[in-house]
């Protein structure tokens with residue numbers, strides 16, 4: 370959740386209004402083809418599959434399939450689907466493209482056991498459940514009861530049934546408890562400064578710099594604790610870490626500290642065709658921004674447990690899908 374203390378009073382609407390409207394198709398309820406047909410019958414113009422980022426500059430009523438994510442449709446900025454039948458019926462989810470990356474990259478197998486550590490309001494959980502085809506177990510935690518209640522409504526609407534929600538501090542979840550003994554995948558999207566949200570970008574001139582730095586240090590320390598905790602689940606294979614922050618203190622610096630403390634894990638190079646990378650030397654990670662990826666500001670890292678034999682070939686994942 371964006372940390373309100375860090376956010377400025379000024380809200381830069383014009384920048385947010387430039388962002389395409391991204392729509393994730395909920396494959397538990399429908400298919401991309403059916404949604405495309407529905408939208409066409411509704412009077413929208415389908416331009417096919419995008420092949421370059423520039424294609425995503427759409428006029429009113431036009432839409433396309435995204436370049437990178439197979440279940441994502443892209444519409445003109447400000448297209449509003451909140452009253453649309455497909456949204457109310459849970460067939461589509463209104464989710465920024467960058468925020469679809471974590472579940473897509475984690476890619477848990479159907480039937481697997483997965484944790485969404487800081488889950489509410491649940492967009493990424495619903496995406497995980499769709500990738501898992503509702504098979505297996507999705508343990509979702511959040512500290513905030515109100516946000517968890519919103520999440521229950523969203524999950525109900527989207528037809529998810531493999532989840533187990535808990536109003537619990539993830540840092541207090543016992544990795545050695547028998548119920549988590551088969552957890553192989555964790556999605557960790559902890560509270561952050563929210564500095565990547567285009568409509569909430571910081572006007573740092575009016576904010577006390579010392580206060581900002583102290584808040585960032587406290588968030589980074591919490592994020593690192595969550596990461597270390599996630600990596601301590603005994604059967605863990607992969608963990609995806611994400612923030613909607615543009616600050617390296619919450620992103621590359623947290624991941625670097627975590628890798629130093631957990632030498633049994635390595636970074637997986639992901640999506641080689643993605644145009645914006647983590648800051649050097651963490652170029653295996655992804656960054657996102659309105660200028661380079663036409664999304665909100667975002668950061669994603671995929672960590673993987675090294676096999677006992679070590680020296681595993683560093684294969685980029687999800688190059689083709």
Ligand SMILES: C[S@@+](CC[C@H](N)C(=O)[O-])C[C@H]1O[C@@H](n2cnc3c(N)ncnc32)[C@H](O)[C@@H]1O
Pocket residue numbers: 370371486487488489490491492493494510511512513516537538539540558559560561
């Ligand atoms: C960035 S938001 C998560 C957004 C969510 N992943 C989604 O895609 O809808 C971070 C969440 O972490 C929760 N949170 C903060 N500290 C936590 C903790 N110690 N344990 C579990 N959840 C926590 C907050 O209440 C907030 O809902």
